[in-house]
Amino acid sequence: MVTTPFEAYRSFIPDFEAFSQSLLEPLPMYIRINRLKCLREERVINGLAQKGVHLRSVTEIPDFYEISPWGFPIGTTEEYYLGYIYPQTINSALPVLALNPQPGETILDLCAAPGSKTSYIAQRTEDRTLIVANDKRIDRLTALVSNLKRLGITGVVTTQYRGEMFPMGPPFDKVLVDAPCSGEGRYRITKEGEVLYRKETRTDLPAIQKGLLLRAFDLVKTGGIVVYSTCTFNPLENEAVVDYLLNRRPAEILKMDYPLPSHPGLKEFNGRVFDSRISHCARFYPHETHSVGFFIATIRRLSGSG
Numbered sequence: 001m002v003t004t005p006f007e008a009y010r011s012f013i014p015d016f017e018a019f020s021q022s023l024l025e026p027l028p029m030y031i032r033i034n035r036l037k038c039l040r041e042e043r044v045i046n047g048l049a050q051k052g053v054h055l056r057s058v059t060e061i062p063d064f065y066e067i068s069p070w071g072f073p074i075g076t077t078e079e080y081y082l083g084y085i086y087p088q089t090i091n092s093a094l095p096v097l098a099l100n101p102q103p104g105e106t107i108l109d110l111c112a113a114p115g116s117k118t119s120y121i122a123q124r125t126e127d128r129t130l131i132v133a134n135d136k137r138i139d140r141l142t143a144l145v146s147n148l149k150r151l152g153i154t155g156v157v158t159t160q161y162r163g164e165m166f167p168m169g170p171p172f173d174k175v176l177v178d179a180p181c182s183g184e185g186r187y188r189i190t191k192e193g194e195v196l197y198r199k200e201t202r203t204d205l206p207a208i209q210k211g212l213l214l215r216a217f218d219l220v221k222t223g224g225i226v227v228y229s230t231c232t233f234n235p236l237e238n239e240a241v242v243d244y245l246l247n248r249r250p251a252e253i254l255k256m257d258y259p260l261p262s263h264p265g266l267k268e269f270n271g272r273v274f275d276s277r278i279s280h281c282a283r284f285y286p287h288e289t290h291s292v293g294f295f296i297a298t299i300r301r302l303s304g305s306g
């Protein structure tokens with residue numbers, strides 16, 4: 001039996017033993033082909049094959065490929081420097097697919113750096129949407145700008161605000177809140193017993209997440225979409241945050257068909273009962289998706305004052 005820090009979640013994580021076992025396996029590695037620059041995918045497939053790297057198309061997610069061997073330093077290849085590929089885990093595509101960005105829309109990515117989702121939004125819209133990519137950290141925004149430049153993306157404006165205080169102005173069509181979180185979904189243990197991706201934080205993450213989601217909602221137009229995502233299992237950073245919004249604003253949670261296996265949002269946790277609409281949120285587990293753990297709420301702003 002594998003011991004993990006997730007015993008408190010045993011009651012709701014499906015097939016808990018398989019889940020725990022999966023945390024001992026290395027994380028599969030994926031890339032996205034950047035079609036804004038790479039017009040012939042054979043160029044990438046053949047170029048990487050010459051270096052001993054093989055690609056398997058992830059049929060469920062447009063533009064994504066699993067690479068083998070997993071540990072290959074893909075960020076040192078010519079294909080990476082030319083902006084033809086972007087290393088990105090498959091779950092990270094899901095909030096963008098949920099946002100369903102369309103050319104001509106104005107989209108705010110409230111916690112954007114280093115730009116994995118911003119750049120996928122640009123790719124999905126052929127760089128024909130105006131994206132405002134915000135992050136509170138300048139060092140991470142610098143990485144975002146460098147990524148966008150390498151990928152050949154032009155339709156992005158960057159801003160540096162605490163998202164909770166992002167200035168009110170003309171409303172956006174859509175807002176993505178890929179929130180700072182405890183990152184539990186990235187937890188793995190190596191054969192040597194080393195714990196990967198464990199984050200220690202003294203910050204009150206749920207308080208920050210609630211502030212970000214509320215502001216995102218106020219920044220989107222009536223009928224517009226807010227997607228809230230985290231890579232953690234913790235219900236206090238997921239369902240409880242969405243519950244907080246539902247109690248304060250006129251919102252609807254959309255029931256989505258995600259292309260990877262998912263489970264409904266929880267009805268309750270530790271005796272705390274959540275709004276029944278939260279069952280339309282989606283939870284993703286690493287042993288079922290072969291990727292990191294994830295949570296997504298796709299929210300529509302309704303008219304009215306709440």
Ligand SMILES: C[S@@+](CC[C@H](N)C(=O)[O-])C[C@H]1O[C@@H](n2cnc3c(N)ncnc32)[C@H](O)[C@@H]1O
Binds near residue numbers: 208
């Ligand atoms: C999960 S990461 C975002 C990853 C990014 N969406 C991507 O796909 O590349 C969370 C980001 O939120 C930023 N952040 C943390 N607190 C914030 C706040 N109060 N307002 C805005 N950004 C914040 C962090 O600097 C970090 O870059």
